[in-house]
Amino acid sequence: MALAEERVLSIQSHVVFGYVGGKAAVFPLQCLGYDVDVVNTVNFSNHSGYGRSGGSKTTAEELKTIFQAMERNELLRPTRLLTGYIPGAEALSAVEKLASKLKHAKPSLIYLLDPVMGDAGRIYVAPDVIPVYKEMLPLATIITPNWFEVELLTDIKLNDIESLHQALEILHMKYHVPNVVISSIPLEPWLAEALPPSIRPTKHSDSYEPHLLCIASSFPTASATLNGRVLHPSQPIVHAQCVPLIPGYFSGVGDLFSALLLAHFHPDTTPETLHASPLSTAVSQALSKTHAILVMTQAVAEALPEEERLPSDDELDVEDPMRKIRRMRGRELALVRGQDLIRGHGITHVREMISWEGFGGSK
Amino acid sequence: MALAEERVLSIQSHVVFGYVGGKAAVFPLQCLGYDVDVVNTVNFSNHSGYGRSGGSKTTAEELKTIFQAMERNELLRPTRLLTGYIPGAEALSAVEKLASKLKHAKPSLIYLLDPVMGDAGRIYVAPDVIPVYKEMLPLATIITPNWFEVELLTDIKLNDIESLHQALEILHMKYHVPNVVISSIPLEPWLAEALPPSIRPTKHSDSYEPHLLCIASSFPTASATLNGRVLHPSQPIVHAQCVPLIPGYFSGVGDLFSALLLAHFHPDTTPETLHASPLSTAVSQALSKTHAILVMTQAVAEALPEEERLPSDDELDVEDPMRKIRRMRGRELALVRGQDLIRGHGITHVREMISWEGFGGSK
Numbered sequence: 001m002a003l004a005e006e007r008v009l010s011i012q013s014h015v016v017f018g019y020v021g022g023k024a025a026v027f028p029l030q031c032l033g034y035d036v037d038v039v040n041t042v043n044f045s046n047h048s049g050y051g052r053s054g055g056s057k058t059t060a061e062e063l064k065t066i067f068q069a070m071e072r073n074e075l076l077r078p079t080r081l082l083t084g085y086i087p088g089a090e091a092l093s094a095v096e097k098l099a100s101k102l103k104h105a106k107p108s109l110i111y112l113l114d115p116v117m118g119d120a121g122r123i124y125v126a127p128d129v130i131p132v133y134k135e136m137l138p139l140a141t142i143i144t145p146n147w148f149e150v151e152l153l154t155d156i157k158l159n160d161i162e163s164l165h166q167a168l169e170i171l172h173m174k175y176h177v178p179n180v181v182i183s184s185i186p187l188e189p190w191l192a193e194a195l196p197p198s199i200r201p202t203k204h205s206d207s208y209e210p211h212l213l214c215i216a217s218s219f220p221t222a223s224a225t226l227n228g229r230v231l232h233p234s235q236p237i238v239h240a241q242c243v244p245l246i247p248g249y250f251s252g253v254g255d256l257f258s259a260l261l262l263a264h265f266h267p268d269t270t271p272e273t274l275h276a277s278p279l280s281t282a283v284s285q286a287l288s289k290t291h292a293i294l295v296m297t298q299a300v301a302e303a304l305p306e307e308e309r310l311p312s313d314d315e316l317d318v319e320d321p322m323r324k325i326r327r328m329r330g331r332e333l334a335l336v337r338g339q340d341l342i343r344g345h346g347i348t349h350v351r352e353m354i355s356w357e358g359f360g361g362s363k
Numbered sequence: 364m365a366l367a368e369e370r371v372l373s374i375q376s377h378v379v380f381g382y383v384g385g386k387a388a389v390f391p392l393q394c395l396g397y398d399v400d401v402v403n404t405v406n407f408s409n410h411s412g413y414g415r416s417g418g419s420k421t422t423a424e425e426l427k428t429i430f431q432a433m434e435r436n437e438l439l440r441p442t443r444l445l446t447g448y449i450p451g452a453e454a455l456s457a458v459e460k461l462a463s464k465l466k467h468a469k470p471s472l473i474y475l476l477d478p479v480m481g482d483a484g485r486i487y488v489a490p491d492v493i494p495v496y497k498e499m500l501p502l503a504t505i506i507t508p509n510w511f512e513v514e515l516l517t518d519i520k521l522n523d524i525e526s527l528h529q530a531l532e533i534l535h536m537k538y539h540v541p542n543v544v545i546s547s548i549p550l551e552p553w554l555a556e557a558l559p560p561s562i563r564p565t566k567h568s569d570s571y572e573p574h575l576l577c578i579a580s581s582f583p584t585a586s587a588t589l590n591g592r593v594l595h596p597s598q599p600i601v602h603a604q605c606v607p608l609i610p611g612y613f614s615g616v617g618d619l620f621s622a623l624l625l626a627h628f629h630p631d632t633t634p635e636t637l638h639a640s641p642l643s644t645a646v647s648q649a650l651s652k653t654h655a656i657l658v659m660t661q662a663v664a665e666a667l668p669e670e671e672r673l674p675s676d677d678e679l680d681v682e683d684p685m686r687k688i689r690r691m692r693g694r695e696l697a698l699v700r701g702q703d704l705i706r707g708h709g710i711t712h713v714r715e716m717i718s719w720e721g722f723g724g725s726k
Contacts, residue, residue, distance in 0.1 A: 030702070054428040054431055065417040066418050069407075074685065329436075
């Protein structure tokens, strides 16, 4: 349970039905003891994965009005800030100003910035938000970009371990982001081969079981120590872990993961496990709980009547939009049913993040 | 825990900071196992009790767009409906059409209608919502008006036991509302004297300790039975209970109570206690949990530094709006801290609703 004083300001999308954005983040944070101030950047009927939805975006003006009223009423008192999907550059700039104001008023503010821009090569925000996100990076305590968003933020195409080194270096050194967490990375062979054996999944019949990789990279300040050992500031601490891929498309997973990561991040506590860092400890918790919720969600989806779980088929889906819509509906995260998992009950095993020794090349 | 299939559609206000409307209702419903579809009728920085706020109302057009998209996507599948603060007649009419559509498509729909219009003689919605609410009453399974809202709905001034009889008769017979729950009624002497001794609080030095009265009135169908006894359709079953008044103004209490009442209402289960009805059982739970949250909230408020709990003083409050604002902030419901209470843990004693025999005059 978080301290009673812990308060999160969450700024992201709202959908009436289902669990993405705020609907995927706020309830878990509340279950874990955080009071949450909830700003809705959009108000839609359902998430975009359904193919069609209704509702409206909150204008930059409306956001500013809300932020101003909160400031005037002394209601801007979060100890943590969480920002997710913010569709337009003007709205994002309003959030940037607010984040900057909060960070300077309270340097201890823990800001988890999820630079939601796109996935798998497809951008689903206005492209002019990209430079705004780059400006915002130095304000963040933790960022949780996906593989594609790392490429957009660093302008580096990730196709080998060196490009990954460069990208992380840019995020840490150029943009001064102390903690970078890249979750659900498709485990390409080159990436699997680069992993230390302790992290690499076992090969079956000469190929890897489908896995997702999660990488957490902390760039400590000169004074930082890990398990008593003083850390060289030029050397990031990198942890990683593989999680079995659960087939099928689920929405809101990243939003849930980021919320759980923020909830479990306690920078001032010394980790119990050897080689663990406050970041890796939080990522281990977030990874394990997110995976457990996904397993439950899939079980629920599998139990639905067949017409509610028809497989993806672009042609048929175009002919009959309800195919996709029912599939999406059946795959909404089982957050309420799985709330005990979020509280940490029934998590059979925690997927500990493993220290990636020598990632920086310095053994 | 509710059945996994149980799904609530909640249509009420949203505030970024604090707990009224949806912020007071959704989390408790989720904790009790309900998936909740959340429609925000306004998006404000904070509740109106602060004296000033920022944000905007959702227009009737926006609401209709969301409802249409949900219908088109087959996402209108609640087993229960909860409606609260809806500021304008046009928006309310859109909700009325939706409620009517849902009720006719699924007659088993449990609809808790909280006709939020005002309190203690003050109306805080557009007056033209009153006739719309009257139209909506026949759709409701349960309504939770306060004392003043009963007067607005029935056009009867409540000043003696006969006027209360008349008002309930109008709600049951003219508007066909099966279940009426009036909570937090100021216990005037005439009302205290009319109570059976089993419900009436004890007098101290010839006056009653400040209490709030809660009345629950069910009007059974001809076939209905209570503990085996067939009920005469012309006779409502009335239960009541007194709860010690907690001094000070708290917001969102009614919204929390209504959400808990809806969550605990199971019309098809036979009550364990003698003389209890499904309604009185649910009211007992909602009353006990709401009171427990209020007690915790007051304890939190009492522990705040003095400047955050300055007593109400209309003159000084006008001079310095921050006086009131800080007071309000300090009295936001301790929902997150008290979430175990909502789940039923640590409720020291349940305030059972007591059967008010002979209320209808028929002994």
